[in-house]
Amino acid sequence: MSAITISHLTKRYGPVLAVDDLSFDVHPGKVTGFLGPNGSGKTTTLRILLGLADATSGSARIGGLTYRHLHDPVRQVGAALDSNTFHPGRAAAEHLKIIATATGLPHRRAAEVLDLVGLASVADRRVGGFSLGMRQRLSLAGALLGDPAVLVLDEPLNGLDPEGIRWIRGLLRSLAAEGRTVLVSSHLLSEVAQTVDDVVVLSKGHAIAETTLSELVERSSVIRARTTDATRLVDVLLAAGIQVRLVDGGTVEARGTDAAVIGLAAAGAGLPIFELSRHDQDLETLFFDLVHDTQEVAA
């Protein structure tokens, strides 16, 4: 069973369709990136998953149950939705002890997770004096308080410096290596590219890609070919079922294939090839093309 199952999830706020028939699964032992530009429905989806909002239709389940039906949810799911869920006048350790008190966790867990996220020295300092990066770490500490098997993190890299990004990247990968389920949302693919195994890409409330990161990068690379008659080469490749576009009179770009296939197709049509090269899109361009392109990448 998938650890997290989103099934035909829809959320409407009046005339605005925030989430549109969204379905995807998240599996244990991996870090899954939940990606999409701002306003694509990521946070809304996570809020529904965590019982903070109701779906208009569809379901969002963890281990087969909705969040509100989980027994001892903090011990099963750790969530960090944003870094502004603290009373500024309350000390960091006290914030965690309140959660521990409400959930029956031992208070020593507060000190343990603060140490884990590097905030042990400021445990008794009021959160109002924390930087954004410190609040992000405290939010993560709260998510780890119950030592949960499932982690749901919304934009956890926001506000972190390069050292902090490297640290959290290592932490998330180690948690996944332990067999936990880690779902990380972000609006920047490049930010999470070194962290995630699988990706779910959202645009305008629905999934446009659900695959592994490596497959996504592989499928997005283009083979560029220069020939004497690019239009004829386009026809030949389209007939072979290859996704191709005409760049100019002498150049074509093909996706989802390799150079050998292009070369053989050109040779079979008697077309000389002056250039045959592979270009991997940079991740930002890849992401931009995905969310702004009408074509979807299937798993």
Added chain:
Amino acid sequence: MTGTARLARAEVRKLFTTRAVPVSIAIAAVLAVASVLIDAVVAGKSGAHALGSTAETYRMLKLGGLSAVVMLIIGILAAGGEFRHRTIVPALLATPDRTPLFVVKVAVVAVLGAVFSAVIFGLGLGTVAATLAAHGIHNLPAQTGRLYLGSVIAGACFGMIGVALGALTRNTVGAIVAAIAWAIFVEQIILQAVAPSLERWLPVGASLGLTNPPSASVLPPALAGLVLTCYAMVLLVAASVTTIRRDVG
């Protein structure tokens, strides 16, 4: 420990791990003592009742209003503050069932209101007794015990009303301003002038039946307590419906 007991302890922890509640209690304590001492100083002067008279002693014992106002603000901060500072998010992640979370918060604030009001009135009463004793007066009016109980009930009720207002508005500043504006302008200034018989049935007017000595302008204490409790219950039901149903975060 049961889930309800854990929630209650967490709510108490929330109240006493920020400055608002301890500072409010300290300020109310100072004001209670100071008001009694000031009343004692001005007693018998410029037309005021003489120190030790029943009327003057009742005036010195008008402490219920102070604790009621403080508990109203604390109740608003306890509920509205969760939305203002978004601590409602970790609270709901820990306790996704919103009904017990809300009920326990109301109960804790009500108990705090009762205890706090008892302490403040007790402090003021002790100051009154000491002040009178210093002038050789050792009698307290017959209604003193009733005023004490009335202050405790008013404190608990206004704490609950504060929680309801904070949950309904999700805005601490707005709720506090609106509540004070209602109490002072609507009830005490406007309605007291144009419709005093109506005003005593409204929340502040009803509370005077609990915290003031009996008179024709206030409701009898038992009726006053019932009316104020009804206001608290109606507002809490309205707040629970919106709080339980509305999306958060």
